[in-house]
Amino acid sequence: MSAPILRARGITRTVELPDAAPLHILRGVDLDVAVGDHLSVMGRSGSGKSTLLNILGLLDAPTDGELEFDGVPLQRMSAGRRDRTRGRNVGFVFQQFNLLPGRTALENVEMPLLYDSGRAFWRRRAIATDMLERVGLGDRLEQMPERLSGGEQQRVAIARALVRSPRLILADEPTGALDVETGAVIMDLLDDIATQAGAALITITHDPHVAVRARRAYRLAEGVLHETVPVLEADAIARTGGVA
Numbered sequence: 649m650s651a652p653i654l655r656a657r658g659i660t661r662t663v664e665l666p667d668a669a670p671l672h673i674l675r676g677v678d679l680d681v682a683v684g685d686h687l688s689v690m691g692r693s694g695s696g697k698s699t700l701l702n703i704l705g706l707l708d709a710p711t712d713g714e715l716e717f718d719g720v721p722l723q724r725m726s727a728g729r730r731d732r733t734r735g736r737n738v739g740f741v742f743q744q745f746n747l748l749p750g751r752t753a754l755e756n757v758e759m760p761l762l763y764d765s766g767r768a769f770w771r772r773r774a775i776a777t778d779m780l781e782r783v784g785l786g787d788r789l790e791q792m793p794e795r796l797s798g799g800e801q802q803r804v805a806i807a808r809a810l811v812r813s814p815r816l817i818l819a820d821e822p823t824g825a826l827d828v829e830t831g832a833v834i835m836d837l838l839d840d841i842a843t844q845a846g847a848a849l850i851t852i853t854h855d856p857h858v859a860v861r862a863r864r865a866y867r868l869a870e871g872v873l874h875e876t877v878p879v880l881e882a883d884a885i886a887r888t889g890g891v892a
């Protein structure tokens with residue numbers, strides 16, 4: 649296995665609720681993610697997938713357990729270092745794109761580079777333009793997101809997530825708001841770009857067709873992650889002889 653980016657052991661996340669028993673969202677998640685890994689995570693709604701992704705992406709802290717990013721334990725990072733580590737190394741892609749309205753595609757993609765010091769900051773326009781060309785939107789640089797289709801908006805979001813060359817890409821239902829065909833094109837793009845960049849990719853999805861593309865597939869259930877083989881509808885039909 650190549651160099652690990654993430655190492656998680658016994659990650660828990662508990663939320664205290666007023667007038668109710670605490671909610672144990674994650675009960676002990678173990679996971680290793682290496683450079684170039686492509687993983688998928690499935691699980692029913694409310695099983696804690698987004699909670700886990702936010703912890704792995706250093707947006708949220710676990711209640712207990714060990715998390716190492718690039719060999720550095722989370723407990724040993726100051727808040728500032730954690731934010732810098734996330735900004736430099738993690739790119740997020742969300743179901744609802746989360747683009748800034750009223751800013752052009754180019755401005756949206758430039759945004760993460762505003763936090764860069766030095767060369768990337770001064771070259772941000774060229775870098776963002778190049779990224780948008782790579783996702784096939786070189787001719788829509790000045791377009792406002794609200795005037796782009798869902799698939800095009802997700803391309804902009806992917807360009808924005810990747811513009812700082814993150815080593816870890818976290819996608820939370822990236823095809824959830826797209827039709828099947830557009831979703832497949834977007835997943836091709838994410839896979840290709842992650843592979844070219846040598847980045848690790850973790851995709852949360854409800855779609856087994858998206859899940860099987862990953863090198864390793866997991867299911868989150870009862871607060872624990874299990875490695876799994878996603879079942880495609882055609883497989884299920886073949887096994888049961890068409891009897892559901």
Ligand SMILES: Nc1ncnc2c1ncn2[C@@H]1O[C@H](COP(=O)(O)OP(=O)(O)OP(=O)(O)O)[C@@H](O)[C@H]1O
Nearest residue numbers: 663665671673691692693694695696697698699700
């Ligand atoms: N800060 C919080 N306070 C209270 N409850 C929370 C908090 N964060 C998450 N939850 C609850 O924890 C559970 C898991 O939430 P999460 O968003 O991780 O699920 P999910 O698997 O991503 O679901 P979906 O597939 O619907 O997106 C949900 O029941 C949610 O309401």
Ligand SMILES: [Mg+2]
Nearest residue numbers: 697698699820
């Ligand atoms: Mg979610």
